Amino acid sequence: MAGEAEKWVLMVTAQTPTNIAVIKYWGKRDENLILPVNDSISVTLDPEHLCTTTTVAASPSFDSDRMWLNGKEISLSGDRYQNCLREIRARAGDVEDEGKGVKIAKKDWEKLHLHIASYNNFPTAAGLASSAAGLACLVFALAKLMNVKDDQSKLSAIARQGSGSACRSLYGGFVKWVMGKDDDGKDSLAVQLADEKHWDDLVIIIAVVSSSQxxxxxxxxxxxxxxxxxxxxxxxxxxxxxxxxxMEEAIKNRDFASFAQLTCADSNxxxxxxxxxxPPIFYMNDTSHSIKLWNLxxxxxxxxxxxxxxxKWNRSEETPQVAYTFDAGPNAVMFARNRKAATLLLQRLLFYFPPSSAADLDSYILGDKSILKDAGVQGxxxxxxxxxxxxxxxxIPLKKCKGDVSYFICTRPGRGPVLLSDKSQVLLNPETGLPK
Amino acid sequence: MAGEAEKWVLMVTAQTPTNIAVIKYWGKRDENLILPVNDSISVTLDPEHLCTTTTVAASPSFDSDRMWLNGKEISLSGDRYQNCLREIRARAGDVEDEGKGVKIAKKDWEKLHLHIASYNNFPTAAGLASSAAGLACLVFALAKLMNVKDDQSKLSAIARQGSGSACRSLYGGFVKWVMGKDDDGKDSLAVQLADEKHWDDLVIIIAVVSSSQxxxxxxxxxxxxxxxxxxxxxxxxxxxxxxxxxMEEAIKNRDFASFAQLTCADSNxxxxxxxxxxPPIFYMNDTSHSIKLWNLxxxxxxxxxxxxxxxKWNRSEETPQVAYTFDAGPNAVMFARNRKAATLLLQRLLFYFPPSSAADLDSYILGDKSILKDAGVQGxxxxxxxxxxxxxxxxIPLKKCKGDVSYFICTRPGRGPVLLSDKSQVLLNPETGLPK
Structure with a gap:
């Protein structure tokens, strides 16, 4: 290791999207390696509206591996983090930063400690696969920092060991997590079915339930x-x-009717x-906190x-306008076939779920607010x-439920992980390697 | 046909229990004959608390087949009634009533019209398989009136054509509806697994939701x-x-732990x-009546x-105390392993679902009220x-839900269909053959 000893801090900042499964992942055949019992398919959500930003840093001045999530230090001792760190370190390459005069040989990475700071641009509590985006971002950023030569698909197999669905966040657009057959999990990884531009008519609206769950x-x-x-x-x-x-066929052909039918059927x-x-899940997840049952x-x-x-709406039209899918988290995700359908969907959602009187519209519809304007709703x-x-x-219309929805996010299929060069987005102090 | 022409009315009154499936019937392989896609198993409920009483009458003075349900005339034109009437008439035998001086030959039944009056001793709206008890009672009473020689199992195959689960109400105790293989449905019928005395420890508590659904x-x-x-x-x-x-094994051995596990798992x-x-059922059964969605x-x-x-309670005990099962109707059925468990269950139910302040306890706990006394609850x-x-x-205990339950019924496994000889229970006027 060369360079101004003990002083330098080498950093990389990356941004990784979250994803929503349209063919669901539920059930592992290997809990340690996180190998699923079936393939799954997801749509990557636009990181402009939902993403994780992570800065990873290495420095000889660090005493131990440390991590901060949304500004709060968290433990890295869990198996899932440890598995990812171990796998990435094992693949590290030589790194040279001429500007800083730093040279790190492959073998040196084992001795260098890491600082990691991660930030979600959406509430973690919303259950919007924050751990998927987070682990994907961690693996992607570390791979860049340590000059790991593995392709995106191989990185996805590492992210998978941190959080199963994280592997699908290594790509933009439409992604398949191939379950694989190998006992060691090497072939259980993500592949991109189509990028985000392939089907850019799709609009995604997410309803987040008012719940601190x-x-x-x-x-x-x-x-x-x-x-x-x-x-x-x-x-x-x-x-x-x-x-x-x-589903692969439906995505390939941009066949919304099939996409909608399969998405709804698989969610159900x-x-x-x-x-x-x-005992049945969702009724019983946490029996010690009865308050949860109420939220559920x-x-x-x-x-x-x-x-x-x-x-009701789909049936009244010639062809489906919207698909729905629900994960375990307190939110509902809807896909509209195009912008016009999204506008009509938003009108319906606002009709049935108006904001509580206190809320202003600007904090009730997040993400791509232009759909609100198209819907003719200004206030x-x-x-x-x-x-x-x-x-x-x-x-009789369904009873209106004021305040049942905390907010809506309007978004679209989005790109995969990227490196950020804008210094304002770096989460660690370049001198100290501590959170800014 | 002999007898005082045009004057006589020949009548039979029967009482038939309802039943609750512990292995559920859902899905037909033949809609017309009502042939199921799988076997099902039920427990017959004590007719003292839940039953249908039906009086059937034949008279040369009747102009047409007519039926009254809970005092209100209803149409017999539906296929299901017609199938039952046709099948029973086809099996009618010679009948002689010496007291009335009436002699009816087998072939005469085709020409005689019928009056039928039926009454449920529980609210039809409660969805407690009233059609099962009703169709079973109709078939049983008609078979007695017309001297049909077929055994109970063969009668069950006729009742099945009126309402699938009706076939299981032809027996008391524990009953299996064998799905059968024949295309004509002849082997799709009920058999008794054990009578009601076989496992008389069991106590059944039914919660009926406050809903006019x-x-x-x-x-x-x-x-x-x-x-x-x-x-x-x-x-x-x-x-x-x-x-x-x-389930057959569990019933045979009075093995409550297995019975409970299987019952809950099959309901779920x-x-x-x-x-x-x-679209998913129970959310969408009737989309035109949004009010229903709220009840659901x-x-x-x-x-x-x-x-x-x-x-929660089962887990805290060494062995299950209670099993639950839910049908499509607005009620929940619970089996307690014995009277002691039933007492403790009732205490829990009353703790979580107290009656709305207006209700008095006497109309809140129906059926075997002695359990209320055992539970130390007098007012x-x-x-x-x-x-x-x-x-x-x-x-924190679950939020108490005053008024969410309309009432509870405490009951037990009960006997199969019986003829009633008590004249006060006859529903048709013996002179006119019209409802009393």
Whole structure:
């Protein structure tokens, strides 16, 4: 190791998107390596609206590996972080920074400690796969810092060991996590089906439930499903393989009707196997916190209302306008076939879920706010003036649920991980290697 | 036909129990004959608390077949009634009533019209398989009136054509509906696994949700599941055959732990295949009546609260105390392993679901009220004084839901159909053959 001893800090900052599965991952065949029981397919969300930014730094002045998430120091001692750090270090290459006069040989990386600072541009509590974006970003940034030569797909297999769905965040657009066959997990990795420009008509609207609920542990849930659900095996072996091929075809052909049908069906089947678990998941995730059960009931209610709104509208049209998908987190994700459908969807969502009177519209619709303008909604008065959707005709509209949704995010399919060169986005002090 | 022409009325009155499935029936392989995709197993409920009483009458003075349900005339023109009437008439035998001086030859039955009056001793709206009890009672009473020689199992195959689960109400105790293989449905019938005395420790408590909701059409739901659920086939072909054998074994050995595990798992799996249906059932049963969606949300909430209460308690004990099972109707059925467990269950239910202040306890706990006494609850003050169940320890108890339950029914496994000789229970006027 050369350079001005003990003084230099070498840093890299990266940004990685989150992703939402349209063919769901639920159930591991190997808990340690995080190998799934079936393939899954996801859409990467635009990092402009939802992403993790991570700065990783190495310096001979660091005493130990440390990490800060959203400004708060967290432990790196868990297996998942350790697995990722070990795998990346094992692949490190020679690095030379001429500007700083730093030269690090491959073998030196084992001795260098790391500082890591990570920041989500969306609430962690929203359960929007923050751990997926976070672990993907960690692996991507470290690989850049340490000059790892492995391609994106191989990096995805490392990120997978940090958080299963993280592997899908190594690519933009439409991504498949191939379950693989090998016992060592080497072939369980992500591949890109199509980039984000392939199908840029799609608009994604996310409803986040007003709930302070933390992301529930999917590890425990998955284990219980694998152990007790008699339907999961059939889903993994018979249903998903066929459905994955159909979904790939739908994406390739930008066939929204098939995409919508498969997305909704797979979301519902995922919840079905959770219900087929003993005791059923989502009712019982955390029995010691009864307050959660109440939130879960609210969430379930939001899900069923959104299913009802979407199904009614789709049926009244010649061809599906919107697809829905729900993960374990307190949010609902909807795909609109195009901008026009997104505008009409947003009108419906605002009609059924108006903001609580205190909220202003600007903090109620996040992300791509231009859809709000297209929808003819400029202020709270316009929300109140929205007519009932024509498809409900003379029927009593669903009870309006003011305040049930915390906010909406309007977004679109987005790009994969990138390095950031803008110094304002660097999260660690370049001199001390501590959070700014 | 002999006798005082045009004057006589020949009548029979019968009482038939309802039943609750512990291995669920969901999905038909033949909609017309009502042939199921899998075997099912049920427990017959004590007719003292839940039953249908039916009087059937024949007279040369009747102009047409007519029926009254709970005092209100209803149409007999539906296929299901017509199938039952046709099948029973085809099997009629010679009848002689010496007291009345009436002689009816086998062939005469085709010409005689029938009057039928039926009455449920429980609210039809509660969805407690009233059509099962009703059709079973119709078939049983007509078979007696017309001197049909077929045994109970053959009668069950006729009742099945009126309402699938009706076939299981032809027996008391523990009953299996064998799905059969024949295309004509002759071997799709009920058999008794054990009578009601075999396992008389069991106590059954039913929570009826405060909802004016009608029983939803299971025919449509089943059809949609058969057409769209990729999990149903696996359930029917792989899961239920094994589970049925295990349940038969559990019943034979009065093995409550297995009985409870299988009952809860099958209830959850039934709801799982409903969720795996496109669009998912229970969210969407009747989209034109949005008010229903709200009731369904309430119902779902009751289900999840009861699952939570039962699972927590079972886990805190060495062995399961209670099993739960939910049908499509707005009620939850619980089995307690014995009277002591039932007492403790009732205390828990009253703690979490106290009656709304207006209700008096006497109309809140129906059926076998002696369990209320065992539970040390004599009045509303005792309900308010109930301590939180010990298994929740220091945790915040679930929010109490006053008024969410309309009433509870305490009952037990009960006997099969019987003829009633008590004249006060006859529903038709013996002179006119019209409802009393």
């Amino acid at each position: 933390k992301e529930t542990s999917s590890t425990t849930g998955m284990r219980e499903t694998v152990e007790t659900s008699l339907l999961l095996k059939h889903r993994a072996k018979e249903v998903v393989p066929k459905r994955t091929l159909q 089947q995922f919840h079905a196997v959770c219900l087929d678990t003993s 009931a609210l969430m379930k209610q939001l899900f069923s209302r959104i299913i009802s709104i979407v199904e 709270i008065n316009d929300v109140e003036g929205l007519p009932p959707p024509p498809e409900i005709k003379g029927n | 009608k029983e939803t059409s299971s025919t449509t739901g089943m059809r949609e599941t058969v057409e769209t659920s990729l999990l149903l086939k696996h359930r029917a072909k792989e899961v239920v055959p094994k589970r049925t054998l295990q 799996q039934f709801h799982a295949v409903c969720l795996d249906t496109s 949300a309430l119902m779902k909430q009751l289900f999840s609260r009861i699952i939570s209460i039962v699972e 509303i003050n005792d309900v308010e004084g109930l301590p939180p169940p010990p298994e929740i320890k220091g945790n």
